[in-house]
Amino acid sequence: MSKKVEVKDKILSKNQKIADELRELFARKKILTVNFVSSPGSGKTSILEKILPDLSKKYKICVIEGDLETENDAERIRKAGIDAYQITTGGACHLEAFGIKKALSNFDIDNIDLLVIENVGNLVCPASFDLGEDFKIVVISTPEGEDKPAKYPSMIRVSDVIVINKIDLAEYMEFDVNKCLEYARKINPRLVEFKTSCKTGEGLKELAEFIDKKIIEKNADTGC
Numbered sequence: 001m002s003k004k005v006e007v008k009d010k011i012l013s014k015n016q017k018i019a020d021e022l023r024e025l026f027a028r029k030k031i032l033t034v035n036f037v038s039s040p041g042s043g044k045t046s047i048l049e050k051i052l053p054d055l056s057k058k059y060k061i062c063v064i065e066g067d068l069e070t071e072n073d074a075e076r077i078r079k080a081g082i083d084a085y086q087i088t089t090g091g092a093c094h095l096e097a098f099g100i101k102k103a104l105s106n107f108d109i110d111n112i113d114l115l116v117i118e119n120v121g122n123l124v125c126p127a128s129f130d131l132g133e134d135f136k137i138v139v140i141s142t143p144e145g146e147d148k149p150a151k152y153p154s155m156i157r158v159s160d161v162i163v164i165n166k167i168d169l170a171e172y173m174e175f176d177v178n179k180c181l182e183y184a185r186k187i188n189p190r191l192v193e194f195k196t197s198c199k200t201g202e203g204l205k206e207l208a209e210f211i212d213k214k215i216i217e218k219n220a221d222t223g224c
């Protein structure tokens with residue numbers, strides 16, 4: 001094995017150990033944890049700004065934001081009335097389980113129903129780093145082009161939900177929604193699909209209802 005592969009394996013197995021601990025913690029505390037992944041600018045923060053205020057009427061929600069630099073996204077989420085903590089990775093293109101574990105000390109984890117992680121904008125690296133989440137939501141926006149699922153299959157494979165965002169721009173971008181979903185289904189037929197627009201509001205209620213249902217399921221889960 002080359003030295004480079006050995007180091008990468010070591011990093012990933014160390015990450016996995018902490019992610020397993022986090023998953024156990026989230027199960028014990030009945031915290032639904034969702035990891036949003038996408039390219040930069042697909043609309044992750046915009047979607048959260050739109051769906052979390054309503055969900056927060058029913059649930060205690062915390063958000064962990066990941067970016068290379070700036071506190072911008074955490075500030076946007078706080079402005080929407082939701083508790084948020086920003087991890088700035090410096091140069092790293094993904095969040096790691098250790099960072100999530102550390103960030104949790106900023107919240108009262110005995111009093112959280114939903115933890116949302118907005119990962120660093122990148123369709124490659126975050127696929128390899130388990131954060132102990134219940135599931136990943138991958139967001140693809142129409143200006144990115146419909147072939148993204150085919151070009152970044154590892155992210156599609158590890159996600160449970162796909163959101164096609166900026167559906168309001170699909171026509172202008174000549175983005176074929178069905179073609180995009182076909183690429184994604186070929187890689188991962190289990191994907192739950194949503195089409196959203198943060199401009200018109202299309203599909204956001206359905207996405208929020210899906211997350212609501214998952215919070216209820218998590219609370220009913222006896223762990224058996």
Ligand SMILES: Nc1nc2c(ncn2[C@@H]2O[C@H](COP(=O)(O)OP(=O)(O)O)[C@@H](O)[C@H]2O)c(=O)[nH]1
Nearest residue numbers: 040041042043044045046165166167197198199
């Ligand atoms: N037209 C359109 N623009 C959007 C939509 N969602 C987000 N945007 C815009 O896309 C840009 C990036 O959004 P942002 O939420 O910061 O993306 P993030 O980097 O994935 O968190 C912003 O200028 C948003 O206003 C959408 O559904 N339609």
Ligand SMILES: [Mg+2]
Nearest residue numbers: 044045073118
């Ligand atoms: Mg963002």
